Amino acid sequence: MKRPTTICALTENRPGVLARIAGLFSRRAYNLLSVTAEQTATPELYCITLVVMENDAGVEQVCKQLWKLIDVEQVVTLSPRPAVERQLVLVKVKAPNGQRARVREEAAVFHANTLHVGAETMTLELAGDPAQINDFLKALEPFGVLEVVRSGKISLLRSDATTFEPRRHGERLVKL
């Protein structure tokens, strides 16, 4: 059965890494729901968090193909292991004078931040797990949601263990 699975890839920060990964998904027809790439604590290493919609065999193939890329150092599947998950959403909602207080109340319930207040709108920010964000957007619907932008999901193991193992094999010959 296909279900969303979070995969974290630790990659070297080298030209084309993201393009190689994106190309892998398109040419092997894997189903990609979201992707996020950012630097880790080690500047030359990036963490790329992918959410894929695949069955178990599909997830295994995705992981092996990712790992096969020379610039990918480690690949870890998080779900179904317990993990903390966060996504960021920015939402622009209608907030004319009479409605503004109610929008703020709703935002407070979700501990959302107000980023901008305009003449007719408010722009709110919330970081949460995907279900929480869905609830938040639903709660704002009655006010009139004008625009929504969500980031990809990022995730770490919910335990004392680190998601990635420490680097074991030394440094690449080719320095950039």
Next chain:
Amino acid sequence: MTSARKLKDAPPAAAENNNGVRQMLSGADMVIRSLAREGVDLIFGYPGGAIMPVYDALLNHSITHILTRHEQGAAHMADGYARASGRVGVCMATSGPGATNLVTGLATAYMDSVPIVAITGQVSSALIGTDGFQEADAFGLSFPITKHSYFVSRTENIPAVMKEAFYIARTGRPGPVLIDIPKDVQQRTALYEPPEAPVVLPGHFIAGKARDEEIETILGEIYRARRPLLYVGGGAITSGASEVLRRFVERTKIPVTTTLMGLGALPRYHPQSLGMLGMHGAVHANRAVTDADFLLALGARFDDRVTGRKDRFARNARIVHVDIDPAEIGKNVVVHVGVQADARCVLEQIMERLETGRLRDYGPWHARIEAWRAKQPLQALAKGVKGSRDNISPRYIVEEIGRLAGEEAVIVTDVGQHQMWAAQYYPVTRPRGFLTSGGLGTMGYGFPAAIGAKFACPDRTVVLIGGDGGFQMNIQELTTAVSNKIHVVIALFDNQALGMVRQWQNLFHDQRYSSVDLKDNPDFVKVAEAFGGRGRDVHDPEEVTPALEQALAARGGPFLLRFRLHNDENVFPIVPAGAGLDEAIGGGE
């Protein structure tokens, strides 16, 4: 030419005098120096604006450059060189069209796990991204068709990049690596530091031996099996497993079927060899796969041309899959045991622990296979059938080449019907003796690959078994063969048609022939002669032997034999696409 020769014989250029000592070098000199450090003495290529600094640096060094007549030819020659020798092949081209012309050759090598390093010039850094003259994103183009690739933005990185590229190309599951270098990076000078440190790829390890418990598991499966079968792919050849494979099958008497890429891993007429399986495989080999209760896959990847309908493939067997590339395990077919390891290492480990006394009696299994073989022998098709005028039997030609070319010959094929006839009938006796584009199925591969193979093995006979369609795709390399006095016998199976496509239209499209007629073919013998080679038209079956003898004995250039075939000749047996291996059409009954 004289001046170039003179330079070659001159003492090494200053850059080479101070081995290991830091000095200033141009990027282009670093490229050549790095090639020399990797032991490269021959490269195939085609110059152009963005790679000119490297071509200039070539004049100061002893590396031989073979000027091809098309960049695709250079890539296939590097491929043929690599497959025939087991060494890394090197090709070089300029930016833009030079790089795009390499693409088919790199994709061909990637699909068949052939080690190549391709060097491309790129427009100068300042022009990148501006759609400059002859600019194409060679680096981006390379992603889906290479094992890895580099865009070199700094001159001082060249030595390390080159060393890593060769390492990646030849280790693990080999494959092509592309290095794209902007012109100004080639021209600039920088401090040359020989890359003495070993190559490290963090997070990656190159599979070698299997773990002891994995070997025990495989042995347990072998001991339990009553109808075992070895399914051997190109990985056995890459890993150099032939010798231990032979010892293993002679000790266990387990029958062996090979893929197209695995031909030569075991001699064709070894008693335990069933020949090739798959779409055009031998009937007894395919039935053995279907009936086996244990299948040991060694360095093979369950390609759709091998498995046919997947849910019918080896449906009675427990499957153990040994592959150096873990991504191949479980990719196409669900296996019971997957082992990420080198094929040769695994066979050697098995041999260390094998207790022959625990093997079951395979007598009934052999008898069953022999009964199939006797009923539908591939050989019977050929025996006594030579064909008639302008309708020479392709099977007869293949067998005659096999008889006359000798065991040490290198056979190279193009792609199509002739390729399958060669795969079915050629008596391949040794690894790296049969080169063919198996995965990508690249028409036009054969001739340049044969030239590359001859450069790699100048003392061996090299025969191209080609078709009239594919030969015309890289016919320009006749010049390369002539000017380098490369003796390749071109056995052209000319049926004035795109035979394999025609065969499918014949069998599966109600004989609706669409764009397969090549009756306007040129006079290939005259073409060969116009290029400076020799050739001979062969109309009658009785001429086959003398013509082959003449061509094989010739020296000093290519010799083309145009064999006239009838276009109604089809390749049998054939497992139709989507059918199971036990549902073949034809096969000699």
